[in-house]
Amino acid sequence: MEAKEQGLLIVLSGPSGVGKGTVCAALRKRDVPFTYSISVTTRPPREGEVDGVNYFFKTKEEFENMIKRDEFLEWARYVNHYYGTPRRYVEEQLNAGRDVLLEIEVQGALQVKKKFPQGIFIFLVPPSLKELEQRIVSRGTESRDVIHNRMVVAREELEMMKHYDYVVVNDKVELACDRIEAIILAEHCKRERMMKHYITALKEAE
Numbered sequence: 001m002e003a004k005e006q007g008l009l010i011v012l013s014g015p016s017g018v019g020k021g022t023v024c025a026a027l028r029k030r031d032v033p034f035t036y037s038i039s040v041t042t043r044p045p046r047e048g049e050v051d052g053v054n055y056f057f058k059t060k061e062e063f064e065n066m067i068k069r070d071e072f073l074e075w076a077r078y079v080n081h082y083y084g085t086p087r088r089y090v091e092e093q094l095n096a097g098r099d100v101l102l103e104i105e106v107q108g109a110l111q112v113k114k115k116f117p118q119g120i121f122i123f124l125v126p127p128s129l130k131e132l133e134q135r136i137v138s139r140g141t142e143s144r145d146v147i148h149n150r151m152v153v154a155r156e157e158l159e160m161m162k163h164y165d166y167v168v169v170n171d172k173v174e175l176a177c178d179r180i181e182a183i184i185l186a187e188h189c190k191r192e193r194m195m196k197h198y199i200t201a202l203k204e205a206e
């Protein structure tokens with residue numbers, strides 16, 4: 001029986017408020033064929049957020065037990081809360097040949113890069129820092145203190161974009177989606193070409 005080719009692991013990072021969630025939702029509406037990994041967090045739900053849909057909301061103790069049981073592909077502390085990607089779901093989906101998208105911050109993305117160097121690492125940037133702050137403020141979900149802390153982290157995160165394969169500007173949501181779709185398509189084509197090349201080389205060696 002032929003082994004199923006693994007799906008692509010797509011990692012989308014970027015400072016808080018840049019529009020990762022908005023762009024992901026728009027990509028899902030376009031039926032871009034990827035499955036979205038739902039993260040675990042200790043941050044309290046925002047108004048309208050649903051457990052098991054936006055996040056799996058856990059207590060600090062529950063999260064720390066999950067760390068001990070090695071249930072995360074990656075995890076990080078971000079502005080006073082834990083965030084982590086459940087390992088099993090991601091591995092099952094990739095093994096079933098489905099592309100998986102992780103929407104995670106930079107420390108976690110760098111952990112994933114060590115485990116999955118073949119992943120696609122995309123960093124979403126705002127048109128300007130002023131626009132970034134405006135977006136977090138206008139979302140209206142965070143206190144002034146939290147916004148301040150997230151902006152401090154944002155400056156550090158922007159320094160880390162050099163570790164990513166692609167930098168995408170989120171000026172307009174639909175344009176950012178076009179760019180990300182083009183990247184995913186190009187990566188699939190590249191992988192297919194490499195596979196064909198490899199199979200030809202194997203046949204020639206026979």
Ligand SMILES: Nc1ncnc2c1ncn2[C@@H]1O[C@H](COP(=O)(O)OP(=O)(O)OP(=O)(O)O)[C@@H](O)[C@H]1O
Nearest residue numbers: 015016017018019020021022135139170171172173
């Ligand atoms: N291209 C855009 N132009 C204008 N506003 C945008 C754009 N993209 C997103 N927004 C708005 O910016 C705010 C933040 O977006 P979103 O919540 O998707 O960011 P995020 O990167 O997922 O944030 P976090 O990391 O904090 O979860 C939202 O109010 C959203 O509607």
Ligand SMILES: Nc1nc2c(ncn2[C@@H]2O[C@H](COP(=O)(O)O)[C@@H](O)[C@H]2O)c(=O)[nH]1
Nearest residue numbers: 039040075076078083084085103104105108
């Ligand atoms: N390392 C991880 N970071 C994650 C994960 N899920 C979300 N995030 C990132 O955390 C910040 C804050 O998110 P918010 O929902 O509180 O605004 C943001 O950058 C997310 O992308 C995860 O599993 N691991």
